[in-house]
Amino acid sequence: MAALPAFEAAARHQSFSRAAEELNLTHGAVSRAVAQIEERLGIQLFVRRNRRVWLTPAGERLLRATGSALDGLEHAVEDIHRHDGNSPILTVSCEPSLAMRWLMPRLGAFREAFPDLNIDLRMAGGPVDLLSDGCDVAIRRADYGISDHYITTHLWSEYAGPVCDPECWETILDRNLSNARWLHTRTRPEAWDDWKRASGSDALPASEQYFDHFFFALQAAVNRLGTAIGPLPLVADDLTAGRLIAPLGMVATGYDYVLITLDVPQRDPRIAVFFDWLMTTAREMEMPPKAG
Secondary structure, eight states, X not given: OTTHHHHHHHHHHTOHHHHHHHHTOOHHHHHHHHHHHHHHHTSOOEEEETTEEEEOHHHHHHHHHHHHHHHHHHXXXXXXXXXXXXXXXXXXXXXXXXXXXXXXXXXXXHHXXXXXXXXXXXXXXXXXXXXXXXXSEEEEESOSOOOTTSEEEEEEEEEEEEEBOHHHHHTTXXXXXXXXXXXXXXXXXXXXXXXXXXHTOOOOOSEEEEESSHHXXXXXXXXXXXXXXXXXXXXXXXXXXXXOBOTTOOEEXXXXXXXXXXXXXXXXXXXXXXXXXXXXXXXXXXXXXXXX
């Protein structure tokens, strides 16, 4: 049974070398696995000639059967993974900035409320493969195409606007956005232009600075290095604590945050608990008013 994946890959590629590369094995390991099956069945599965291989009629029959069997196993594993509601661990993939600035500061409260469910937090962004990554759910900003194989459940809509240190806004900037150094990020290079279009602003920066990651630009705004486009929920705690203000308010960006799962959240009690908690916690966010 253990040799069948090697045979299936070799038969599919008509090459032991390509099968070895796909399975991260040596050429010799694939060759020995095929030889074991041939010895057990007492028939030849491949014609070997000049470093090339072709399937025999018996090999073609075994390939069809093996492909069906392996597909069945994969579907069974996926089904078990979908409905393993008895596990005490929920593995969550979350975008790094959202994880560090919003989710992680709240996981202590989640543990107190649900001490029997442990959150294994993985930080990653962009497309996700839940099965390959070993994750139960993913939280993503839906700014890319998500596979139809997944269930996407709306969490909240994103709002964003310029954020800066409150004292800087009143004194150094004199309540004028065009006096500010605009902080940009290479991961969201259109953030300022998108905000200007959505808000109707015609402001221009006094100077500009670029950062590699969105998290750094937001932290730079907290540290009074300039003004950044800050979205909710990423700046929610900074606004509440008074470290930042959104003097011009916020506008909808047109993007949503979603929960990505293999099945509807209610089918797995762990995911249902986490989803309900996310929604309850998100409702606590308040839209910041414009500065007077």
